[in-house]
Amino acid sequence: xxxxxxxxxxxxxLEIKSLCRRIGEEKIVPVREHHDETGEFPHDIVKVFAExxxxxxxxxxxxGGMGGSTKDFVIAVEELCKYDAGIALALFGTGLGTLPxxxxxxxxxxxxxxxRIAEGTLAAFGLTEANAGSDAAAIQTTARKDGDYYVLNGTxxxxxxxxxxxxxxxxxxxxxxxxxxxxxxxxxxxxxEGFSFGKKENKMGIRASATRExxxxxxxxHKDNLIxxxxxxxxxxxxxxxxxxxxxxxxxLGIATGALEIAIKYSRTRQQFGQPISANQGxxxxxxxxxxxxxxxxxxxxxxxxxxxxxxxxxxxxxxxAKCYASDVAMSVTTDAVQVLGGYGYxxxxxxxxxMRDAKITQIYExxxxxxxxVIGKALxxxxxxxxx
Ligand code: COS
Numbered sequence: 357x358x359x360x361x362x363x364x365x366x367x368x369x370l371e372i373k374s375l376c377r378r379i380g381e382e383k384i385v386p387v388r389e390h391h392d393e394t395g396e397f398p399h400d401i402v403k404v405f406a407e408x409x410x411x412x413x414x415x416x417x418x419x420g421g422m423g424g425s426t427k428d429f430v431i432a433v434e435e436l437c438k439y440d441a442g443i444a445l446a447l448f449g450t451g452l453g454t455l456p457x458x459x460x461x462x463x464x465x466x467x468x469x470x471x472r473i474a475e476g477t478l479a480a481f482g483l484t485e486a487n488a489g490s491d492a493a494a495i496q497t498t499a500r501k502d503g504d505y506y507v508l509n510g511t512x513x514x515x516x517x518x519x520x521x522x523x524x525x526x527x528x529x530x531x532x533x534x535x536x537x538x539x540x541x542x543x544x545x546x547x548x549e550g551f552s553f554g555k556k557e558n559k560m561g562i563r564a565s566a567t568r569e570x571x572x573x574x575x576x577x578h579k580d581n582l583i584x585x586x587x588x589x590x591x592x593x594x595x596x597x598x599x600x601x602x603x604x605x606x607x608x609l610g611i612a613t614g615a616l617e618i619a620i621k622y623s624r625t626r627q628q629f630g631q632p633i634s635a636n637q638g639x640x641x642x643x644x645x646x647x648x649x650x651x652x653x654x655x656x657x658x659x660x661x662x663x664x665x666x667x668x669x670x671x672x673x674x675x676x677x678a679k680c681y682a683s684d685v686a687m688s689v690t691t692d693a694v695q696v697l698g699g700y701g702y703x704x705x706x707x708x709x710x711x712m713r714d715a716k717i718t719q720i721y722e723x724x725x726x727x728x729x730x731v732i733g734k735a736l737x738x739x740x741x742x743x744x745x
Contacts (some may be wrong), residue, residue: 380439386442391564406476419470427661437610442564449516456525481520482512493536499528508572520566539589550575561713601679608686608718615693637683673735680728683718
């Protein structure tokens with residue numbers, strides 16, 4: 357569905373959109389049910405993403421990428437997620453895993469890792485643990501200095517692209533006594549001694565995506581792979597999440613748009629009482645409300661991307677707003693889409709029930725929507741205290 361506003365998309369963004377639409381229709385739609393049912397990782401589609409250059413969008417030109425903007429990436433993610441948010445997650449989960457390197461790594465680290473990722477090597481972000489989700493500073497994984505190396509011990513949980521990615525950005529405590537100021541970020545490669553993969557999760561939605569434990573048992577990581585310096589890990593994590601939340605917002609927006617399109621098309625063809633069900637005002641108004649929510653979420657997500665692309669540093673509030681609002685919209689719109697399709701909507705014959713399951717995670721990961729509201733609320737109080745309004 358074309359948005360009422362054109363949002364001033366550039367030539368390049370329109371090209372990205374149509375490329376992703378083609379990949380969605382031709383490559384993703386025929387296999388999405390299979391991946392949803394089996395939970396099999398979509399290696400073939402990842403290759404398609406790589407060949408189309410989609411991994412290069414978020415990598416700066418100097419390191420072999422396209423040097424695309426946040427908005428370029430948001431548009432790609434939105435479009436792909438109209439078709440399957442779990443499959444597309446291989447791509448933007450890599451974006452999340454790469455952000456600590458793009459935003460905070462030194463020149464050597466960038467030169468070593470970013471060109472590989474631009475070509476389609478998967479990356480993953482390892483922060484969460486069994487007892488450290490919203491309370492990100494409570495992580496227990498440790499990194500003990502030993503000569504030129506750090507020795508990592510601990511287990512990361514629910515890691516997107518876990519087991520499939522080759523490059524991992526991992527948060528571990530170099531000094532537990534310092535709380536958030538004792539955390540540090542490391543780049544760890546698959547195959548490193550003492551690094552293995554644990555339980556693979558069986559999920560409600562985004563089932564094509566691999567979500568797995570990462571296990572570190574005396575895993576030695578060279579000090580050259582420390583990002584930014586000891587004690588800066590929490591800052592790396594927060595900067596990364598601020599920058600990546602618009603991608604989750606775009607994922608939610610894509611899911612909502614996909615479900616809305618299916619609901620509208622279905623309502624024109626499904627006949628009851630001798631007329632299409634779209635002739636009933638009850639459903640027509642419901643779809644109008646769904647469309648208003650999607651349109652306003654898109655305006656907020658694009659506004660956030662434009663703000664970030666303008667070089668703004670204080671992005672936490674807007675990025676949290678975009679993620680929180682778009683994901684709440686996705687949950688509500690997909691639930692209503694199932695309602696429009698009625699009994700058919702509840703069956704696997706149409707993908708709206710899958711979209712409803714996929715939407716749920718967007719309210720939970722990369723910071724629950726309760727955490728987003730906390731971030732937004734605290735930012736508002738800070739602005740008031742600074743006399744900004
Ligand atoms: N950017 C840069 N620095 C930030 C920051 C941000 N957005 N938010 C906090 N910080 C800094 C603070 O300035 C503070 O630094 P100093 O110690 O130098 O003063 C430090 O980080 C700790 O901040 P704070 O005390 O606010 O930390 P809290 O433990 O209260 O946590 C929240 C703050 C809840 C916002 C944070 O833990 C969070 O985002 N949690 C959700 C994590 C998440 O998204 N998990 C999902 C898994 S990852 S897919």
